[in-house]
Amino acid sequence: MRVRLAAISALVLVSAGCGLSSGQPESVADKETLVIGVKQDQPGLGLRKGSKYEGFDVDVAAYVAGKLGVQNVRYVTAPSAKRESMLQAGTVDLIFASYSVTPERKTKVDFAGPYYVAHQDTLIRSSDTTIHNVRDLRGKKLCEVAGSNSWRRVKEERKVAVNLVAGASYSDCIDQLREKTVDAVSTDDLILAGFAGQDDSIKIINAPFTDERYGVGVKKGDVAGCEAVNKAITEMYQDGTAEKLLKKWFGPTGLKVTLSVPQFEGCG
Amino acid sequence: MTVAPVSPAPQNAAPATMAATGPPLTLPPGPPSDERTPRRRTVPGRVRTLTGVAVVAVALLFGATALAIGNVRDGLQVIGHDAGPQVVATADLYFALSDMDAQIANVLLIGRETSLGKGRQQALTRYDQRRAEASRAVLQAAELTIGDPTEQRTVRSVLDGLGRYERLASQALLLDEQARHPAGPPPQRVIDIYRQATDLMRLDLLPKAYNLTLDSGTIVRETYEEERAAVLTGRILVAVAGLGTLAVLIALQIFLARRFRRVTNPALLLATLATAGLTLAGWLLLSQEADDLRMAKENGFNSVLSLSRARAIGNTMHGDQSRYLLDPGRADTYEQVYLDKSQSVLYTPGGNLDKYYVGVDNAVSAFPDKSDFLGFHGIEANNITLPAQSEAVADVLKGYQRFQQDDRRMRQLALAGQSRQAIAHRMGPLSDSFESYDKSLVGLTGLHGQAFDRAIENGDGSLGGWNLILPGASLLIALLIAAGVWPRLSEYR
Numbered sequence: 001m002r003v004r005l006a007a008i009s010a011l012v013l014v015s016a017g018c019g020l021s022s023g024q025p026e027s028v029a030d031k032e033t034l035v036i037g038v039k040q041d042q043p044g045l046g047l048r049k050g051s052k053y054e055g056f057d058v059d060v061a062a063y064v065a066g067k068l069g070v071q072n073v074r075y076v077t078a079p080s081a082k083r084e085s086m087l088q089a090g091t092v093d094l095i096f097a098s099y100s101v102t103p104e105r106k107t108k109v110d111f112a113g114p115y116y117v118a119h120q121d122t123l124i125r126s127s128d129t130t131i132h133n134v135r136d137l138r139g140k141k142l143c144e145v146a147g148s149n150s151w152r153r154v155k156e157e158r159k160v161a162v163n164l165v166a167g168a169s170y171s172d173c174i175d176q177l178r179e180k181t182v183d184a185v186s187t188d189d190l191i192l193a194g195f196a197g198q199d200d201s202i203k204i205i206n207a208p209f210t211d212e213r214y215g216v217g218v219k220k221g222d223v224a225g226c227e228a229v230n231k232a233i234t235e236m237y238q239d240g241t242a243e244k245l246l247k248k249w250f251g252p253t254g255l256k257v258t259l260s261v262p263q264f265e266g267c268g
Numbered sequence: 269m270t271v272a273p274v275s276p277a278p279q280n281a282a283p284a285t286m287a288a289t290g291p292p293l294t295l296p297p298g299p300p301s302d303e304r305t306p307r308r309r310t311v312p313g314r315v316r317t318l319t320g321v322a323v324v325a326v327a328l329l330f331g332a333t334a335l336a337i338g339n340v341r342d343g344l345q346v347i348g349h350d351a352g353p354q355v356v357a358t359a360d361l362y363f364a365l366s367d368m369d370a371q372i373a374n375v376l377l378i379g380r381e382t383s384l385g386k387g388r389q390q391a392l393t394r395y396d397q398r399r400a401e402a403s404r405a406v407l408q409a410a411e412l413t414i415g416d417p418t419e420q421r422t423v424r425s426v427l428d429g430l431g432r433y434e435r436l437a438s439q440a441l442l443l444d445e446q447a448r449h450p451a452g453p454p455p456q457r458v459i460d461i462y463r464q465a466t467d468l469m470r471l472d473l474l475p476k477a478y479n480l481t482l483d484s485g486t487i488v489r490e491t492y493e494e495e496r497a498a499v500l501t502g503r504i505l506v507a508v509a510g511l512g513t514l515a516v517l518i519a520l521q522i523f524l525a526r527r528f529r530r531v532t533n534p535a536l537l538l539a540t541l542a543t544a545g546l547t548l549a550g551w552l553l554l555s556q557e558a559d560d561l562r563m564a565k566e567n568g569f570n571s572v573l574s575l576s577r578a579r580a581i582g583n584t585m586h587g588d589q590s591r592y593l594l595d596p597g598r599a600d601t602y603e604q605v606y607l608d609k610s611q612s613v614l615y616t617p618g619g620n621l622d623k624y625y626v627g628v629d630n631a632v633s634a635f636p637d638k639s640d641f642l643g644f645h646g647i648e649a650n651n652i653t654l655p656a657q658s659e660a661v662a663d664v665l666k667g668y669q670r671f672q673q674d675d676r677r678m679r680q681l682a683l684a685g686q687s688r689q690a691i692a693h694r695m696g697p698l699s700d701s702f703e704s705y706d707k708s709l710v711g712l713t714g715l716h717g718q719a720f721d722r723a724i725e726n727g728d729g730s731l732g733g734w735n736l737i738l739p740g741a742s743l744l745i746a747l748l749i750a751a752g753v754w755p756r757l758s759e760y761r
Binding site: 103104106107133134135152153156157158159208209210211223224227230231234235238258260261262263264266267268 | 418421422471472474475476478479482483485486489490577597600601604605608611612615617619620642643
């Protein structure tokens with residue numbers, strides 16, 4: 001009888017165990033080590049310096065990881081084209097890499113956040129007094145960066161008749177702006193701010209005309225992890241850390257930053 | 269299989285280990301004297317032990333079932349009666365706030381005109397009404413966040429912000445009234461104040477209200493997953509306890525049949541049948557309840573929440589249309605956020621509004637044969653689970669299409685410089701098509717709401733009676749066991 005009772009209780013324990021851990025993959029909310037994907041070439045957001053990364057994205061990632069109770073965080077470069085596949089394959093747990101939330105991406109990964117809503121804005125020479133908003137770009141020379149969609153937003157979506165001048169990268173565009181071969185550079189304000197902060201001869205016009213929601217990439221289906229990240233982001237805004245970090249990285253640039261928590265995308 | 273018998277060999281060694289007699293190993297402790305009557309002591313001792321095990325097994329069955337039913341009750345309570353309905357209330361908060369801001373924009377846009385749409389007074393009345401709704405919803409949200417300091421801070425800051433918003437809104441209204449301007453953009457000083465108000469609303473209050481809904485949705489999801497897992501585990505425990513009880517009862521009967529040369533023991537037989545019945549009924553009940561919880565969560569709650577979000581976003585889109593006409597300096601921004609929001613409601617590829625309108629036309633005309641669009645409406649269109657849902661979704665899609673077509677017309681008029689006609693279109697046909705779209709959305713949400721209520725009602729209904737059935741049946745089984753064993757034991761007195 002003791003044997004039987006023992007057998008019954010063993011069975012009970014086993015079945016209870018099965019019911020609780022029914023093969024769900026581990027959530028980032030429960031992990032002790034996290035691999036986080038960031039940008040390596042975006043001043044102010046994610047920039048690689050030696051073996052370290054620095055920038056707003058990196059600081060936000062560190063805060064969120066801390067709130068999740070993670071001891072070890074490892075940062076890796078997440079190139080734009082590989083972000084979905086890295087999350088799907090599990091080579092990274094989270095992505096903080098100026099990763100805009102879009103409906104297409106949402107079919108492949110889940111998004112916590114956004115932790116910040118950036119806006120497309122325009123960078124001009126400080127001496128220029130003719131450009132106040134995107135409409136004023138009509139007839140002006142706008143830098144067109146290969147592989148970026150930002151110029152389309154001006155020329156195709158806003159239908160402003162600009163003259164496009166090719167640039168190899170945003171740093172190249174900034175050089176051209178100083179040399180007056182272009183009149184304006186238009187892309188996410190946080191990216192522009194990274195450049196404007198280093199130079200008084202250029203300025204942001206503070207006339208945003210799009211919403212770019214920077215989300216946190218989470219593996220599809222990890223609802224608990226996504227919700228935990230959202231909670232951490234809420235707390236980051238409540239305890240003043242968001243303000244501190246935004247001022248740290250973008251304060252000197254004259255950019256108007258939003259200091260209240262963004263509208264989340266919703267998990268799962 | 270043959271086992272070397274030690275004492276009187278049983279004819280067949282199976283089915284229970286207890287039948288294999290041998291030197292008494294598991295006797296209740298007693299004085300090891302009286303060597304003349306070892307057998308007489310052994311038999312009643314064994315009967316007592318087996319009976320004791322049987323009664324403990326019945327108690328376990330009772331406990332397992334009671335525990336699982338407790339989980340069912342908790343799940344139904346939280347999802348069906350507490351958090352579930354309250355989550356929907358926080359979604360109403362977003363809606364009310366967003367409509368407050370839209371009504372202010374309308375009043376400022378209409379100016380001193382009286383012939384446009386439903387007019388200034390009605391917009392103001394609706395503003396007051398939404399203000400009252402928002403207050404009620406904040407209270408409900410506050411109730412829901414008890415115990416979560418992060419969410420409580422959010423509720424508090426929504427409340428603070430609402431006060432600031434009202435101050436700015438009344439300032440804008442006052443300046444606007446003094447300006448007595450014709451329909452169209454008010455003087456810049458009015459626009460400047462309104463910009464502060466609408467920025468506070470759109471960038472600060474609405475996101476927080478929206479996140480509150482998501483947070484409370486988390487409570488429901490967590491409760492659901494915990495309780496449902498517990499119910500399913502409980503179902504296994506009930507089966508194990510039930511089968512264990514049956515095994516003990518059968519063993520007891522075999523033992524009695526052998527020792528006392530009686531073929532059946534009617535009371536024990538009844539106890540066995542009652543145990544089988546209780547176990548089966550418990551299993552079926554828990555399966556049914558797990559199913560009801562799933563129905564309520566997945567076909568009811570999830571859809572209601574997602575459609576409420578779609579409705580809230582639709583309302584801010586309608587406000588963005590007024591703001592687009594109201595504030596030419598920001599028209600580009602308001603048009604862009606309108607497009608972004610449209611794409612979160614119904615997504616088809618296309619980077620600007622012209623392409624989007626075409627995409628919507630194509631998507632809607634292909635439904636219900638094809639539904640390859642994303643966004644809130646895409647999720648709904650690809651998850652048809654209720655009768656009449658497909659028709660209701662078709663209504664919503666057609667309403668949305670008309671709403672977008674009227675939006676196109678309004679923007680064409682505005683771009684052509686016919687600003688008065690654009691405003692008249694906004695306040696007339698566009699407003700009508702928005703309202704009929706909104707109504708169809710409410711209808712579809714209602715369909716899911718009914719499914720939710722039905723599932724919760726079913727769940728509550730099936731539990732009815734188990735307060736009596738479970739203890740009654742368990743007690744009955746225990747009594748039957750006693751009744752079956754008592755006469756045998758008394759033979760030894």
